[in-house]
Amino acid sequence: MKLLVDMNLTPRWVSFLKKSGWESQHWSAIRDPCATDRAITAWARQNNFVILTNDSDFPQILAYTRESGPSVVLMRGAPLTPEIRGAALILALDKFRDELEAGAIATMDWGDKLRVRVLPLDWRP
Secondary structure (H helix, E strand, C coil), rough: CEEEECCCCCCCHHHHHHHCCEEEEHHHHCCCCCCCCCHHHHHHHHHHEEEECCCCCCHHHHHHHCCCCCEEECCCCCCCCCHHHHHHHHHHHHHHHHHHHEEEEEEECCCCCCCEEECCCCCCC
C-alpha cells in the first residue's frame, strides 16, 4: 500500500512512514502543490495511492462521486505530526490494511481511534 501525504501535512510524514516500512510520497514532490483536491484524488486513484490528509474535502469528493477509491485516511486533531501521532497511525494502517487496499475512508480522531467506512459510500436514496 502506497501513501500520498497531502499538502496540509508536514513532509516529515514521508520519512517517518518510510522508516516504518510504508511507501510514501508528499504531494509537493510529485505534482503542482496548488493542484485541486479533485486533481489529487484522480491522480491517487490512477496511481493506486491512499491519501493521508487533514482535509475533509477528500471524503466529501468520494461521497459525491460514489467512487470506490482512492482510500483516504483523514487525521483530525492537533498536533498532526509524526512525532506525536505517528505510532497510532502505523497501528491503524496495519489494523485496517485490507479495508484501505479495497477502498475505504478511515478517520483518526483526537483520541487516535480509527473509524472506517468502506467505499463506495451509499448515502443517496
